[in-house]
Amino acid sequence: MPKVSDAHRRARREEILAAALRAFTAKGYQRTSMADVLAESGLSTGAIYAHFAGGKRELFVAVARTTLLRRNEELVAASSGVEPPSPGEILRIVLGGVLRDGIEPRILLQLWSEATIEPEILEMVHEAIGVVRTSFRAALERWFVQHPEYAPDGPEAAAERILPVLLGLGQGFMVQHSLFDGFDAEAYLDAATAVLPS
Amino acid sequence: MPKVSDAHRRARREEILAAALRAFTAKGYQRTSMADVLAESGLSTGAIYAHFAGGKRELFVAVARTTLLRRNEELVAASSGVEPPSPGEILRIVLGGVLRDGIEPRILLQLWSEATIEPEILEMVHEAIGVVRTSFRAALERWFVQHPEYAPDGPEAAAERILPVLLGLGQGFMVQHSLFDGFDAEAYLDAATAVLPS
DNA sequence: GTCTATATCTGGATAGAC
DNA sequence: GTCTATCCAGATATAGAC
Numbered sequence: 001m002p003k004v005s006d007a008h009r010r011a012r013r014e015e016i017l018a019a020a021l022r023a024f025t026a027k028g029y030q031r032t033s034m035a036d037v038l039a040e041s042g043l044s045t046g047a048i049y050a051h052f053a054g055g056k057r058e059l060f061v062a063v064a065r066t067t068l069l070r071r072n073e074e075l076v077a078a079s080s081g082v083e084p085p086s087p088g089e090i091l092r093i094v095l096g097g098v099l100r101d102g103i104e105p106r107i108l109l110q111l112w113s114e115a116t117i118e119p120e121i122l123e124m125v126h127e128a129i130g131v132v133r134t135s136f137r138a139a140l141e142r143w144f145v146q147h148p149e150y151a152p153d154g155p156e157a158a159a160e161r162i163l164p165v166l167l168g169l170g171q172g173f174m175v176q177h178s179l180f181d182g183f184d185a186e187a188y189l190d191a192a193t194a195v196l197p198s
Numbered sequence: 199m200p201k202v203s204d205a206h207r208r209a210r211r212e213e214i215l216a217a218a219l220r221a222f223t224a225k226g227y228q229r230t231s232m233a234d235v236l237a238e239s240g241l242s243t244g245a246i247y248a249h250f251a252g253g254k255r256e257l258f259v260a261v262a263r264t265t266l267l268r269r270n271e272e273l274v275a276a277s278s279g280v281e282p283p284s285p286g287e288i289l290r291i292v293l294g295g296v297l298r299d300g301i302e303p304r305i306l307l308q309l310w311s312e313a314t315i316e317p318e319i320l321e322m323v324h325e326a327i328g329v330v331r332t333s334f335r336a337a338l339e340r341w342f343v344q345h346p347e348y349a350p351d352g353p354e355a356a357a358e359r360i361l362p363v364l365l366g367l368g369q370g371f372m373v374q375h376s377l378f379d380g381f382d383a384e385a386y387l388d389a390a391t392a393v394l395p396s
Numbered sequence: 397g398t399c400t401a402t403a404t405c406t407g408g409a410t411a412g413a414c
Numbered sequence: 415g416t417c418t419a420t421c422c423a424g425a426t427a428t429a430g431a432c
Binding site: 028113115116161165167170171178179192194197 | 312359365
Binding site: 231232233243244247253254 | 424425426427428429
């Protein structure tokens with residue numbers, strides 16, 4: 001296989017996905033037309049369908065999947081230190097990236113909404129959330145091992161129990177960050193950290 | 199004004215809104231066509247546009263607004279007792295109704311997603327969430343007044359601080375209830391109650 | 397007020413030239 | 415691989431009869 005062609009292909013795909021992300025974020029999945037993605041990318045119909053035969057849906061799935069898993073990468077990268085982060089710190093690490101570029105939460109709300117309707121998209125969410133859950137669980141367990149006073153029935157059970165709450169706090173953060181005018185991210189994280197064990 | 203005509207009008211509007219709710223819940227706002235609402239209601243184009251000139255958007259705003267505020271009504275109704283509910287109990291009260299008919303969270307996810315894109319819908323969300331927030335704040339304050347050990351700087355400040363966390367836990371509940379297979383609502387509420395002051 | 401019929405528009409996806 | 419031109423399906427909203 002020709003090396004150049006392959007690299008080119010990857011680059012084009014990334015280029016198209018970046019354009020799709022911008023378009024979806026601006027107008028939402030459903031309202032975004034292929035024409036919008038075309039305009040954003042500077043390419044033409046044929047060019048895009050050559051790379052993504054699945055059309056709009058495939059573009060969205062690819063973009064949303066990457067976005068979901070990026071949250072996970074930050075957790076994995078940050079929690080490999082010697083001192084395991086506390087639940088509150090885990091939340092802060094994961095949501096820290098969201099604050100840097102404020103576009104992510106919006107596409108996640110789009111994603112959740114779509115997943116409610118489209119089985120194919122729901123399936124992708126399940127798969128990606130499984131990865132995220134595994135990372136969270138592992139990070140929590142490591143902390144509970146060092147703080148057995150909060151885990152009377154063992155670190156695994158404690159981690160499993162608090163996991164949905166931690167995810168829920170993250171999801172609530174996304175919603176409020178996207179919808180509430182003047183949302184105070186720091187205050188939210190402080191209050192969340194205050195209720196979580198530490 | 200003719201009494202009968204007015205009652206009839208109201209009844210028709212309710213009928214149409216109920217049909218719209220079913221349609222939006224099944225297919226999502228964007229994918230729902232007027233034809234879907236027509237089929238669901240058994241009426242015809244002219245009949246619906248006579249009552250809702252604003253078309254699909256007006257129907258969605260009306261339906262979503264009602265859904266949002268219904269959460270609030272349950273809190274108001276339940277928290278008027280002598281003993282103010284704790285934060286965990288407040289969450290349980292508000293989310294209790296969601297469990298009875300599992301359709302609400304789905305339309306709320308749709309709503310949040312739409313609010314991200316459409317200013318008119320965002321405005322409605324702001325207004326409705328303002329009402330909800332006021333109820334939550336009042337209920338929390340009443341509890342903190344009776345439990346000053348959790349409110350070193352006064353019940354108002356404590357209520358204001360924990361309010362976003364409580365909302366976030368509720369929003370996270372909606373997301374997980376809609377998307378996660380085998381979501382354990384009781385376990386979620388138990389874990390949330392465990393971290394909240396009581 | 398309500399129905400049927402339809403005008404008008406938009407969007408996704410394909411065909412075929414280069 | 416990419417571009418241009420286009421087909422066709424589906425959707426909103428209106429017009430006019432009853």
